[in-house]
Amino acid sequence: MLSIKELLSQDTYRIPRYQRNFSWTTEDVSQLLQDIAESAQKQPVKNYYLGTLVTARKDKSENIFETVDGQQRLTALTIILCAIRHLKNCGVDFASELTWFNKINLSFEQRDRSKNLLKSIFKDPDSVEKNSISDAEELKQDPIWAAYKTASIQLHNRIEKEKGQKTNPSQGKVLLEYLLNKVFLLRTELPKGTDLNRYFEVMNNRGQQLEQQEIVKGRLISSLEKDPEQRNHEAFNQIWEACSQMDKYVVEAFAREPRTMLFSDEELFLSKVKDFKELTNVICASRKEKSETGHDPDNASLETLLNRAKKRPRSYPEEEKDSSKQPTPEYTSLIDFPNFLLLVLKIMSSEKQKIEEQNIALNDKRLIDTFDEVLELEKDKDRFSKEFARNLLYLRFLFDKFIIKRHENTWSLDTLSYRQKDEKQEKYFKATFSEMEGKLGGGPIPDPCDRIIKLQSMFHVSSPSPTYKYWMYAALRFIFRHPTTDIEKFESFLWNLGRAFMLDRYLATDNEEDKQTNLRLSFQEIVSNLFNEDTGAYRGEICKINWANINIGPDTGKQPGEAVEHFVFNFFDYLLWKRETSGKRKNFIFAFRNSVEHFYPQHPEDSEKDLSQNYLQSFGNLCLVTRGTNSRFSNLMPHQKANAYGSEKEELGSYSLKLQEIIAKARNEGEWNGTAINGAEEAAKKMFIEELEKSTPWSYNNLET
Structure with missing residues (x-):
């Protein structure tokens, strides 16, 4: 060692x-x-x-x-x-x-x-x-x-x-x-x-070892009271296996008969999922006993799981005969199953208030320890395991409907349903919040969905790591409480979450030595405030914004521009898009731009053209680009960058809106110097203030949804 x-x-x-x-x-x-x-x-x-x-x-x-x-x-x-x-x-x-x-x-x-x-x-x-x-x-x-x-x-x-x-x-x-x-x-x-x-x-090539999630599954199943036919174990196992397949909708992970009984009517599903016994009856009703199929009920003990660690989950006879098995368009979930398990556990604990929600970190490295700590506090472990299975299925269904997915080079927000066609069940995708055909079904993204997609993708690309998915925790917790929410309420919630991130964290004064002047909150505190009627949606005030968080200030030893949080740039891009949702900005897509670019270079090829650090590190001079873009153009002068970045019209459209705005100004004004940078900074501050004062992102009376 x-x-x-x-x-x-x-x-x-x-x-x-x-x-x-x-x-x-x-x-x-x-x-x-x-x-x-x-x-x-x-x-x-x-x-x-x-x-x-x-x-x-x-x-x-x-x-x-x-x-x-x-x-x-x-x-x-x-x-x-x-x-x-x-x-x-x-x-x-x-x-x-x-x-x-x-x-x-x-x-x-x-x-x-x-x-x-x-x-x-x-x-x-x-x-x-x-x-x-x-x-x-x-x-x-x-x-x-x-x-x-x-x-x-x-x-x-x-x-x-x-x-x-x-x-x-x-x-x-x-x-x-x-x-x-x-x-x-x-x-x-x-x-x-x-x-x-x-x-x-x-x-x-030795195959997967037993994953942490399988150990957690074994411990939860072991907590269930044994029934003669092990129906509880069977129902729990099928729910777990269906929910664990993050690369498909949970609806299609069930065999045809239980799928039809559970998901054919959303209101009925929301009713059935509240009762584990009802779920068990539906899931086990279509299962044949060992004498007919040759399969034992899947009690999935920890010993069994260890023996099956390298095997794929077996398919059921009903699935093999299911004529509705059509290929599903490929998409990528924003998180994997262990992270989803932690989100479910955290939401359960926050709603029950039996366990302090801040004790449940979204860190899948501690998946087993976290569940063990929760189980240790539960007196009725059988009841807890059943409740967890219910909420796992409930939140997975809501996750599929309300949380975006990565599809090819863009994002989608679709609901998967089945319809009867020629005596067969046919899949179809309907855009969430719309009756139009969804993106995964080949249709265009309707405007209402696009507005939700913009907000969620803004959050996601700013913090891709699952450990920082507090925005997703907040969104899932909101729809956990409001499963039939409309677009205005959901969009306003996401907007206010973004406002809180800005006012209570990224633009807030941070002073740990003096708690009274320390206004910077943790992500956990921000989310808790959103769900606390006494504290309100956010604590920060416009008048207390600390602009030093995004500008280096006169003392050049303080903060390099590269340390400006990526969320601030992406929020700024969202505001630019929101103010012009037609024309060239309509098709803007949030992408993983992870490198901070100084449009006026830090190390110009001509050293005599060095610019003051006050201007170089100003928010007005900064934008997000891909690392490849940064390395290609990093030391070119602004007029050279403006020409190089915009050499291809299609390529220009793939850049961040802030970069596109800088390029346009540099071209229109003929130069990009300290005066232009200062003007861009002041314009950015003005827009931040104007937009952060709004409690809703749009005037819904004048907006077609």
Whole structure:
């Protein structure tokens, strides 16, 4: 067992050529940092285990280890430590704290690009920013560079006490100390003579081990009272299996007979789902006993689940004969099943108020522990498990209807139904909040749905990680209470959630030393306020907006523009779209634009044309772009960017609305200088104020829905 300090200061590790390239996303890096930081805060004396590093040594006399499994974690940890080493303006000289980290003990076999980039990040990451190393533009697109930039920003934001003002040095030291000495990996060494290529192939094709969700399922089923025919177990298992298939609508995951009995009438479903006994009667009514089908009822004990871990869920005879099995258009759910389980549990606890909702974090790494903590407090575990199964199906049905899905390169908000055609059941997609054919059915997105899609996709692309899906928790909790909501109420709720994010968090003053002046709320507090009639929808006030959160201010040592939260940019784009929903902006789509672009470059090719930091880091000069776009045009002058960005009309339409607005102004005014940037900043502030004062996004009396 090695601590991170021991791992990165001793021995040498080599990534062999048969291993894939480093492929962690920025979300993976953010999640790892968050998990470690939360553990450091909540359990500072307890060790945190990151898993296993499988290695091999060709020569026992040398401490050179070939990594067979675990290279992604090893590379990510090296990158994170490089990011800590180069942190600035955080009140701590991390370089002096890491004097032992004087070289990188990780190398890549036959991958010069990765090796050179990692060396540059260790020695001087600014050299990559300033294009002082060869092939810098290409290197910037490498996942290693993206991981480094993400780690730097995440660590800086986490360590800061107050953006642009005081920092909390002790917090940074505590986190570093915990990371180095309390986070461990288990290093195992393969026997000499092992065929490493074959071992690697087997490791990657050995099938899934028992997932956390299956262990939770086994524990909940074990809590059910046993009935002679095990109908409760059968109903629970079918509900769980149907809901776990996040790549399809839950309606189509049931066999034809129970599907017809449950979902043919929405009002009837909403009534039946309130009673587990009624659900059991419907689900088990169509099941044949073992004497007829040869299948035992699926009691799904934990032992059974362990034995089935590598098997696909079996199909039922009714499904094999179901003539309504038509191909469903491919789409992607915004979250996976473990995260959905936590959302259901969190909503249940918030509605019952038996467990403090803030104790249920949306962190699937703690799925088993979280359910164990809840079950321990439940006196009637049988009742709880049945209630959880009911709510699981209920919320999954609402999730399919009211939460957007990713479809090809756009978003959809459709309801799946079945209709009778030529004595057969036929699937069809109806746009939620409309009688028109849905996007998944080939139809256009009707305006009412598009308005909901814009708000939800704005939230999602701003925080793709499931751990930060507080907006989804809030939306699901709202429709849990109001399953028959209309578009005006749902849209107004999402709008006010966005307002609260802006006023109570992203534009709020953060001062932990003085609780009376600290106006910045956690996401949990924001959502709780929305559902608390006493506190109201949000606490922030327009007059108390802290513009320093999005502008660097006169003191250039405060906050880099790259630290402006992505939600602020996407909310601004939403406002621009909302103010012009026709013409060129009508078809605007929120996408994953994860890089902050300085339209007037930070490092212009002509150094004599440097601009004051006050203008460079101004919100007026910033916008979101894709990383590839950033690396292509980063150091071009504004007039060159305006021409390069808009060289293709179709390509221009794919950019953020804020970037499109900057390009238009730069072209119309002929230049993009301090005066133009200041004007754009003031116009942005004015629009923020005007829109944040509104309690609804539209004047519904004048809006056709």
